[in-house]
Amino acid sequence: MAIVLIAEDEYLVRVGLRTCLDWERHGFILLDDAVNGEDAYQKILRHRPDILLLDIKMPRMDGFALLAKLREENIDVHVIILSGCDDFDSVRTALQYGVLDYINKLTVTSSELLRALNKVPSLPTAKPPRDEQQPAGVSPDAVFQKLLAGETCRQEELECLFPSGYVLCIFVAPRPDGTTVSSSLLASMSCQQLKNNNIDFIAQYGAGGMVVLLIPAGQDPMSCTATLYRQLHVTLDTMCAVGCSDLYCNPGEIYEKYTFARQIEELTYWGSAGGIRSYDGRLAPKADCSALVSSASKMIQNYIWLRDLYSTLHQIDVLAAALQEREDLTKDYFVHYMLSILALFPAKGMEKKFFTAQQQIVASVTWLNAKGALEAFAAQYFKENGFHSQKYSSIVSKAIMCVLDDPGHIVSLAEAAQRINVSESYLSQLFKRETGENYNSFVHRYKVNQAKEMLQSNMLIYEVCDKIGYENANYFAKLFRRYTGCTPNEYKKEAREAAKPPKP
Template sequence: MWNMLVVEDEPIVRIGLRYLVDWESYGVVWKAEASNGEEAWRIIEEEDIHIVMTDIRMPVMDGIQLTKKIKERGGEIQVVVISSYDDFPYVQEALRLGVTDYLHKPTMDKEEIVDMLKKALGNLERTQGSSTALSATTEKEKNEFLQALFTGTGDDGRLEQQYAAFGLPDLTEGVRPVGIRLSSGGREEEPEQGGSRFVAARYFIEKYVSHDWGGAVAVGERDELLWLAPAQARVGDRTWNEYLAELKKNLGNLLNVALVFSGGSLANDIPGLRKAYEELQREFGESEGQVGQAVRMAMDYVDLHFCEDVSLSSCAEFAHVSPAHLSRIFHKETGVNFSDYVIRKKMERAKELLRQTNLRIYEVAEKVGYAHSHYFSKLFKESVGQSPIDYRNGN
């Protein structure tokens, strides 16, 4: 049996975790609890602890400080951190320190915790060789398998037999490969910094999609995150396109980076999955050939914030270029002025609100970032060719 220490300053969270999972059925003993890192460290020095599940933000000694001490101590203790929406910088630091996994406090559920356990117990089994731990494939093995799957370097029959062993979604029900890349905005990054952003983004994306839609996330062979998405969502009734737009917006806000998505078609077998992967690679090539990274980042920023007071300066800051340079290359690479692009996005949203809601005209104007309805109506007519009222009435 493996001994677990839970470090969390909120008693209600500790109680919830304790009874959410039948820990002993997975070979884990709920050995001890602590309300801060200092208490936890005393327990670690006195007890034989194998897994530490710790909140990031706590009084006296936080989860990052505790993780540093555990790593400096050496040994094979598996550390899992618990984070909230606004803890991204701390999670980045935790990942850099080499934690096993993290749990997203607002959305974590039994399935997510069990997935974490499989990873931690698999690591313990490989390093300490106990039969009580769950067996699990390593991320390196999963990535190598996916590369063989998509590059056609293995026998298809054997690949199908191996497929289920890697915890991938059921092919017979339809699977869609989705590529996700981080845009650097054309700036050079230190390898360590770029790697840190990539790893952190991978963990956040994995947690979002595994909770909402399902599937598996791994690293593709061409510096992209590869998500194998089932045909149907785990929870909710959103369409595929709705969920992808929501995912891009939420992750863009959370990570403060631009994400480039490319999705292949649904596949039901290995040859079909390989063909869909080739489709998404072609789509990546086409999108990257049309505009540079700085412009893509600016467009992504507008897509996320166009209902606010978005400006050329704020987009330029996000893309790490000067406003004058962004203005020049934006028009050159897209064929439209930056301000016209923002207005177009606002008007597209306004049309949706006019047709799909009963909001008054001034309320629609406010929703898309205009304080004065008269000015909004003027821009709407110039852009759409009809007044907001005529458009709503279908004239």
């Protein structure tokens, strides 16, 4: 499906263009609209659309200036002009830039727009060509779809798929504002990335918005998974996870691999913590230790943020011991939960080591091996990212947890002291002595760190303040500047710039 971007500053025109066609039925995917030339340029860099519906008169950068910039930077996109300017000079200038068509937006009809869109040269398909020996009437896509639906396929149908290979599953979590990335856009972006790397594949949609890909044996699954994750992480404003199965030796195993990926998703760690996944169909989770693991996960996640190596390793030990006491828990399930703890560690910059740790945990012969692989990665993570090895007293630890366990509220020193039944002055002195910073400074630093993560999404500043417990946005902005050296708006802008892909 071709990806289309509408660049138009008039709201009613944008609404009209969006609603005049059943875009997906005609084979097109609409991106979010661009409201000016600069906005369109940034979205073109980020999403690489196939078709641009472009107005000429727009603020910040007009259509012709945008065309000149795209041509200067050799950015390939098919352009259809939709403008109220139909004078000869405008048409001539547009044609000089090689646009496909020039349409008056004030009188355009749906059929006229569709005819213009159909002038776009055939785009590369999202699937590899069928083998010439493939039985007539058998489509790899249809067979793959039947397998994902759990249907039985004949042997001659299975022969049109890769005889052995890997199942890649891609899942994107909803954005903080509740919006989601469409499966069709996710599939298109994933397929384009694989095509850019000359990797054969077959693509289909799975349950819950998941995109499922097959790649043949002979490819490096770790490289494919990491490449897809990096690209999607850069271009999408939300968390995503890309997982790769172990090798299937015949197409009949594909459904088993896919089913396991769905089970992982349903246990929430798949979608809630974005990253690179490695999973094995042997580990289908059955024993329910979700409450135990959820509680431990929350504590470990907080310790990771605190860069507290000792407490992280200690909590992993405590969790492992508690899981081993469960009579209904087999080693395979234990391995599964160790994988869920591993997923709490940010993989950025450590993708290969992260993937290796996943493989080591999956391949563990004993419970101890699985825990050891997790602890080894944790130690490596803290070694590369810095850590505090000091063990805090129970009072300071409780004070820290008071703050971390209540992310939507600012826990004052008085409130923390009351909760753990000590005096304010004693808690203040002890906290400073053990952590090296004042209690209030620690609270504000934690809140600013929360805000930095939220500001990288589409949340507005006042929404962030409300989410983390600050009622006065001006006061929060001053704190943010004190701890980061920039205002929330400046940070948000820098985060957007950093997320852009490099220029071609």
